[in-house]
Amino acid sequence: MHALAKKIRTSNAGPVLIILLVSLGCTLPQLFNHSLILGVDSIFHLNRFYEAAMQLQHHDLSYFQSNYAFQQSGRIVTALYGPYLTYLIGGLLLALGSWLKLELVLVFLIETIAGLGMFMLARRVRANRFWSLMAGLVYMLAGWVPTWITTQEFMAWGAALMPWVLIFGIKMVQDHEHPVHVLGLALTMAALMQTHTLSSVLVTLALIPLAVLGFVQAKRRWKMVGNLLLSVLIALALTANVWGALLEVYGGNLVMAPYMPLNSGTFTSKLSFGSYGRGTLGGSLGIVCTVIVLAQVISIFLRKQRDALEITLTATGTAFMIAASSFVPWNRLVDKWNQIGSYLQFPSRFATVGMILLLAAFALNMTKFATSQPAKVKLGGRNWATFAQLGMLMGVMLLAFQTYTDAERSAEAWNKPQVLQSGASITLSADDMTEVRDSFMSKNLGSGLQMVAKGTPDYLPVPRESWRWFQDNSQYRLYHDQLVALTTAKTAEPGQIGKKIDKIAYKLYNQLLDEASPYALYYYQITSANKRFTKKVLKGGTLQVTWHAKKKGVTQVPVVIYKHTHVVLNGKVQKHSNFERSDIGAIITAHRKGTNVLTIHYEPARSTIWLLRFAPIAWLLTILAACGEAILRWRRHVREIAN
Structure with a gap:
């Protein structure tokens, strides 16, 4: 092990190769079991990828309206959830032609991106190669990223990209002459926004202390401010499709928010000396991460020599860890501001950023320790620095064992009777x-997605008259406000002593909770209703729905419409005032006797169309500029060597 550690310290290729091998190892449970992993969020994300793949295959892009996936409901998902990455993965799915191959490739990619990003971040803070590698391996194995393997939590992709953005935050502090790398910061932040918007918000919060410290230390402060603003403007240009779509959809519709946990306080992170929990869903940090967090926080108080960067990383990281914990009264906050529960969902998501910062600080701290006098003290023929390295290697092996075991358990579910990890x-x-x-x-x-449908109601258009009802009768509100009746002398069972929960009342209460769930509404109005209709995708991103009626009447059609959805019924263009909408936005319209044909096509505002066209042009120009900058730097470096 000592020889391995010495080799890692003196080679650039070694850490990269090890990260690639570990990433490959993460695919082995599925490879050996020849199994898909269908976790809690799998069906939702597989529908996103399938929609993108089919649009690419048929050369018929429909950026807003879903025509192939999500029960061909016409709902908007892709435009609001990692659009560019969704299309990239959709293209990859087409090229591979297999869900299993796609999952294997994505596992390898996400682990590699996360591991290399954390390694490069630690190197940026000037940690040595060994401790930078350890930071990279811990991060790619410690729950936040592996949740993509076991349950397909998409924030894992945001977590994989976060270190790449924070690299440029560290540069703000270290480089007093040129603190802001305009193109680098803009490109990495834009890539994160194209992947997972919430992750970009969390990273922005982490960048603020680094930017403030960089501003204080910068030699030309106002030039730094100007470059920072320029980077922000470029990032906005690169993500014009993202915020343009958000303004388009949210500006003209009341949109169903993502699932809000009934008890946000349970989805927090805590220190523990056992196994790590399920990433962003909360639970234990595990023994390895707990030791790292405690060691770094304690050492920053005990050491006399510490620099501003390490203090900032440790303080900011600790603040994020506290925000992710039960020290914050999350239930009270969510009860007062429901939007927090809907869009943050799990407070433990703060721990993702906190751990990145603390890992970087820890790698820097241990690098300094390796060259300090106490580290050179011999103990049993070896110095303290060697024992620290051996302990870290053991910790990484523990993480690798748990991650492999968790992935294997998830992969084995495929070959068991349940197949799906969750039937919710x-x-x-x-x-x-x-x-x-x-x-x-x-x-x-x-075919698989047609057999397994999950009625996730995210981003469905809610009519104004139904909006208040959802606010007052949501599962969260019913769960927290309603009282369950206790037994009385009339309702108590014979021989029952004292008051207990009335079983009949409790059963009715749970039935009320289920009926108030948008998941149930989606099942009845879209999934279940589909069998009575025929759906076909036409050219230009138009969805056609056909049904036969024995007599004239009214039909609820299993497609949803937004403000800018263009509707044609039996050859006649329909105004939105010509029909009603269900509480989740499904069309309720009059029909004639015989065959009825309805088509829907989403027509965004002209300003939104310009933004959608502008974004790829901005990407092309920015990438060309970045390549040109890299070439100039390389030529300058060659000239310096020649002289």
């Missing part, structure tokens, strides 16, 4: 689970 809000249209398993492994990429 799932509708199956197969005779048995073998049929489901075979459909996901077939060349027909859509």
Whole structure:
């Protein structure tokens, strides 16, 4: 082990190779079991990728309206959730032609991106290669990133990209002459926003203390401010499609927010000396991360020599860890401001950023320790620095063992009767689970998604008259405000002593909670109703719905419409005033006897169209500028060597 540590310290290729090998190792549980992992969030994200893949395959882009996936409901998802990455993965799915191959490649990519990013961040703070590698391995194995493997939490992709953005935050502090790398900061932040918007918000909060410290130390402060603003403007240009779509959809519609946990306080992070928990869903940090956090925080108080960067990283990281914990009264905050619960969802997400900062500070701290006098004290023939390295290697192996075991357990579920890790809000249209398993492994990429439907109601358009009802009768509000009746002399069972929860009342209460769930509404109005209609995708991103009626009447059609959805019924253009909408935005319209044909097509505002066209042009120009800058630096470096 000592020889390995020495080799790592003196080679650039070694750490990269090790990270690649560990990333490859993370794919082995699925490779050996030849299994898909269908976690809690899998069906939602597979629908996103399938929608993008089919649009690319048919050369018929529909940036807003979903025509192939999500029960062909016409709902908007891609435009609001990692649009560019969704299309990249959709293209990858087409090229690979298999869900299993896609999952294997994505596991390898996300682990590599996260590991290399954390390694480069630690190197940026001037940690040595060994401790930078340890930071990279801990981060890629410690729960936040592996949740993509086990449950397909998409914030794992945001977590993988966060270190790359923070590298440029560190530069603000270290480089007093040129603190802001305009293109680097803009490109990494834009890539993160194109992947996971919430992650970009969290990283921005982490960048603020670094920017303030950099401003204080900068030699030309106002030039730094100007470059920072320029970077922000470029990032806005690169993400014009993201914020343009948000303004388009939220500006003209009342949109269903993502799932809000009934008890946010339970989804927090805590220190522990056992196994780590499920990433952003909260739970224990695990023994390795707990030791790192405690060691770094304690050492910053005990050491006399510490620089401003390490203090800032430790203080900011600790603040994020506290925000992720139960020290914050999250239940009270969410009860007062429901939007926090809907869009943050899990307070433990703060721990992702906190751990990145603390890992970077810890790697820097241990690098300094390795060259300090106490580290050179011999103990059993070895110095303290060597024992620290051996201990860290053991910690990484513990993390690797748990991550591999968790991935293997998730992969094994595929070959067991349940196949799916979770049946929550799932509708199956197969005779048995073998049929489901075979459909996901077939060349027909859509067959599995047709058999396994999950009515996730995110971003559905809610009519104004239903909006207040959802606010007052949401599952969260009912859960926290309603009282469950206790038994009385009339309702108590014979022989029952004292008051207990009335079983009948409790059963009715749970039924009320279920009926108030948008998941249930989506099932009845979209998933279940689809079997009575025929849907077909036409050219130009138009979705056609056909049904037969025995007599004239009114029909609720299983497609949803937004403010800018263009509707044609039986050849006649319809105004939105010509029909009603259900509480989740499904069309309720009059129909004629016989065959009825309805088409919907989303037509964004002209300003939004210009923003969608501008974003890829901005990417092309910015990448060309970055390449030109890199070439100039390389030529300058060559000239310096020649002289």
